[in-house]
Amino acid sequence: MAHAATAHADSGHVDEHHWTSTGLNSRKIAIWGFIGSECLFFASLISTYLVYKGKSLVGPLPHTESQCMLDGKMQTCEAIFEIPLVTFGTAVLLFSSFFVVLALYGAQKGDRKMLLTWLSATVLCGLFFVGMQVYEFYHFYHKGLGYSTNLFGSTFYTLTGFHGSHVTLGVIWLSTMLYLAVRGKLTPDKSLNLEMAALYWHFVDVVWIVIFPVVYLMR
Amino acid sequence: MERSPGRVWRAWLTRAGLLGLLVLIAGCSQNYHQTTLLPRSDITRLIDDLFMTTVWWAVVVFVLVEGALVYALFRFRSRPGDPEPEQTHGNTTVEIIWTVIPAVILAFIAVPTVKTIVKTSLPAPNPQVDVEVIGHQWWWEYRYPKLGVVTANELVVPVGKMVNLRMWSADVLHSWWSPQLASKRDVFPIFNNTRDKKINPLWFTADSVGDYSGQCAELCGIQHARMGLRVIVKSEADFESWVAKERVGSPLVEGGKVAAAIDSAWKADTVHTKGQAAFMSGGCIACHAMVGTPLAGALNLRGPNLSHTGGRTTIGANMYENTPSMLAQWLRDPQGMKQGSHMVLPRPLTEAEISALVAYLRMHQ
Amino acid sequence: MATSVLEHKAPAIPHHYPKTGFWSWITTVDHKRIGILYGATAFIFFLIGGIEAVIMRLQLIGPNGKLVDPDTFNALFTMHGTTMIFLGVMPLSAFFFNFFIPLQIGARDVVFPRLNAFSYWVFLLGAIFINVSFLVGAPPDGGWFGYANLTSARMIPSTAAAPAPGLNIDFWVIGLQILGIASIAAALNFFVTIINLRAPGMTLLRMPMFVWMSFIVQILLLLAFPVITVALVFLMMDRNFGTSFFMPDGGGDPVMWQHLFWIFGHPEVYILILPAFGIASEVLPVFSRKPLFGYTAMVFSGVFIAFVGFGVWSHHMFATGMGPFADTFFSLATMVIAIPTGVKIFNWIGTLWGGSLRFTTAMLFAVGMVALFIVGGLSGVMHASPPADLQQTDTYFIVAHFHYVLFGGSIFGLAAGAYYWWPKIFGRLLDEKLGKAHFWLTFIGMNLTFFPMHYLGLHGMPRRVYTYPEGLGFEFLNQVETVGAFVIVLAFLLFIVNIIKTWMGPANAPADPWHGATLEWSIPSPPQEFNFPNLPRVGSSVPQWDAWRAAGGKLPEPVRVSGDDIHMPNPSYWPLMAAIGLTILMSSLMLIRQWDYWYAITLFGTAWLFFSVYRWAFEPTGH
Amino acid sequence: MDAHAAAHGHEDHAHPTPGLYGKIAAVLFVLTALEVLAFEVGRRPDWPMHALIEPLVVPILLILSAAKFALVAMFYMHLKQDSKLFSNLFVWPLIIAAAIILALIVLHAYWIKASF
């Protein structure tokens, strides 16, 4: 019943027929439309990052040593990025996408245990990723990269910061779903609620799939 | 620059038509000192030809389409008792026709467009006079690196020589626009450490002697409207003597030093000495370079180089005639003369100082 | 039947909500009422924008005008442009989207009625927000496209006259950010509504042309607004946190702002014109008694305009010197758009051709729109030629172009819609005599005001100048323009008189005063809350004409039914609460440079927003 | 209700299973590892095949991330078996987004190349 046109709480269309022209659920179309819109949002951030790549006037720089202001004096600073940590974070985020798709499967099949297990796992992964980013920002800051230090800092923090805030929103949304699931309210006929959150979550994940190589791995 | 007789004829016809219409509208003759329709250089003529081509096609389209529209409006207006008109839904043939015809017309506009792009946007083919144009809020600085001249607001060029401008800004975006001579380009800020220097080029060869006015064309703050400019096209000989005069004490020539003979002549001149004293004590030196002062050789100051103010025809970026009374008024109350301008005096000047300064500035032609 | 988890045990709440009075408007989720709110608000802002224009025209009536200060003038054109575009034409279009998309597709409401209310309230608060700047003496003054680095705080020089960077541009940045959220929310709603709530039988290629054009507009909104959102974030950071996104002294590039702005800005102009195109495509057939000529071509030309419209933005930037290749590319791409637009113009003429034309006011405005848009379109093609544009850009020639397309196009189209649909919305027909006077005065005034601008521009008058010196030949034409502006004022005063007169008159409009072709004319005027007692079935793009023919040329007046068994969504004040929370959150960003603890307010606004959204999500909707 | 029943039916039967999801997760993991590997080879002159890989790092990364992107979108986001409408809602914006990114990079590069 997952995709049957459900009369959603916010649907003004409430006669007996629950007519939709496409047979598809309106809320699902809406979340996809929103995702399409978000593509342009991240495209603008990514283009700015790329256009300004290599244009910083002072260090620190992502991949190479450079002269930068640290502890109040100009000195040679190490490269900012530390690939192992972010690779781990990336893997966690990827797996969270896997987990949420299992949770959705459980929700649709009415498998409560599966739903609860994997949804919790997803939320935990999301929390871990946010934690990783907070740690990273903190760490980079202490390596000399402030928000306005140079163009690299400004574009990097803005891009990954906006991604991080999307992850945070996703975590809040998924936690709400988890709460409903625990209360037994995420029954198969209502799994669309989880499906929407999951779609959003996957989108946040694919954005990272672009950011990770483009920002961290291209030198 | 060869133009076929047909094109010339057509261009003149257009111009005559447009101007005729204009005179009709205006009902009286006007002088347009800043018009794009009377080009006076190689590049503006190229542009004008292109523009006129687009105008003619636009006129053709306009007449045909509006004509059809108006015809339909009169021809098909309803009369009492009309039967229901035939319910046509479309007609593939005419739809194809009216998709193709505009495409063809556009090709007739696009081809000359691309040709003109190639001709106008390449670097100057044969630069003879190099000038650096620097936009400031709200005045223009001109440097002639090879001739050693630094001046403001009034660009002086020789007739018939290709002038190559390299333009940037000291603060915000501006746009240098001389409609009859050179069209326009935006100028972008450059700071000492800017990496990709966005220096915009623009070139032109003026074909007749005269004064041409122009204006900044990119919103740049409160006095954008009064960031005028003037291009003075001189004969070659006049230009040479102007350069010789301007080189005296120019920041680009030996750091503004003047020959000992001139120096001692000025020292003996009370107008000069009194004026210079006022210039120093009035705080002018903080923002202006001036021949004979310690900062004569300074570049990158906030205000225009005043070394040859007396030789300029206007002050305040083509805002006021350069007359003694206007100059005095300018010094008395610069903010009143040009609200918001960056000329803020450290203290009000006394009338005595003002008249000393006016005489001093005007004496340095 | 499956229902959403979010309204688990929806109690069967009877319809005891008040249907009139203040609270009923505050809590309404009815698309028709929200539409009326949009319309009324937008019309007021249109008048404000018009008054700003008139003050500018008075200042420019002669050389060396002294009516307003230079900085006031900068604020006037900035706010005039911003107001007309974001608070005038866009919400006036939203007025018609709201009211007529559901009616024309045979739906009882939009898909997300509360989201709809939310977008209106956010729009209203954003509009008020940006205009409050006048009251605190810091109106935005960087032009409607706010070019960096003039708008970057570090470049606003601190002289004795103006010590610290003011809040002027901050109002603009944050205000547009708020309005953008409203636009995206509304766009998502209409987008899904059109996809999913069409009446049975209404395939995509049977949708009324207004719905089609609106559909394209929603897509443009969804794809264009995120870009300006990002640009505004960068600008805000430059102003408040010392970054250098658009600052050359830190390696940034002011041209990047121009790119981001116009990637949004050019699609935006099609957002402004396509609703008017849609309205003309409704009005012309009805008053020609002929179906729209070339329906499919009309649809695909619209789609094509929108798609190519994403690839032409740099034609606003020829003067930046992008080099011959980019110039050529953007020039040709821009010119290509003339072809589908021409298709539209010709199809409209094809619709008139052979018809039986009735010149009602609505028809006059629609025809006027076609006639005037051609002028603006042709000057557009002249700008599209980069070398020629180097003489035109930033002059009154451009101002002439965009007023022909915006005033002659959008405003005329919207006016046609107002006269055409007024009886449906309010149950009263606007006075045709006054209407025709309104049309002719607007038409004459508009040409008097904006045609001379072509000459002024070509004769060297730059735009955005608070005054001009004498002796350049600008005096006479400027005078003509100012006179023209007053003719327009007179015209709109007549319109206001017409509205008042009609308001006080009897509600006498029949369901279908014009012999319309589309579904909205099959129900009483004004429509009942649920629009359609039974979902209509649609067999063509002119369902009402089908019904009329099937009935042998005369349809009975539809009767009002009780509709007690039709459940409509409950009113709710959470959308308004959420909008307030959002506005608090956004406004707090104004304080960054003023108060160290500004983020306390940000957090407060965020909490408020989240609380409201949760209450909204878990609110029973009564079915 | 039949319209929905039909839509429902045709959506349900093709749903992937947890097994498939798991395989995709493994592939994603491997691709990510390859990305990092390419990066490491590219930046270490003393590693084998450095000279060969170095100029190819950017294309390799783009291809690998596009593959990952497609896998998540098609299977985890169910675009493969869901209505075509959803794919359109995602793919068209992506095309415009990619074109804009590309155009901005190219437009900006002009200033670096041009020397006046």
Ligand code: HEA
């Ligand atoms: C409603 C809004 C609207 C619309 C629809 C358009 C439509 C067009 N615009 Fe306009 N434009 C603006 C609003 C709009 N514009 C605004 C607001 C600005 C200024 C912003 C600012 O700087 O503040 C601007 C600026 C602007 C510029 C930048 C000028 C500059 O600043 O230097 C350019 C340049 O190419 C341009 C071109 C065009 C073109 C080619 C079209 C085309 O779409 C027009 C196509 C229509 C026709 C051509 C007429 C009908 C066609 C036929 C009858 C077929 C036959 C025709 C031919 C064969 C030519 N416009």
Ligand code: HEA
């Ligand atoms: C839809 C958009 C739209 C509309 C409808 C208009 C309408 C008008 N505009 Fe426009 N205008 C723009 C969009 C629009 N404008 C934009 C985007 C800019 C660029 C801004 C920038 O550079 O940043 C601009 C810039 C602009 C300028 C150039 C400013 C400059 O560059 O210095 C001028 C100058 O004359 C002008 C004039 C007018 C006039 C006279 C009208 C008239 O048509 C207005 C008519 C309406 C009314 C007059 C309202 C009626 C009012 C009443 C009935 C109340 C009566 C009461 C009293 C008067 C007391 N506008």
Ligand code: CUA
């Ligand atoms: Cu300088 Cu406008």
Ligand SMILES: [Cu+2]
């Ligand atoms: Cu445009």
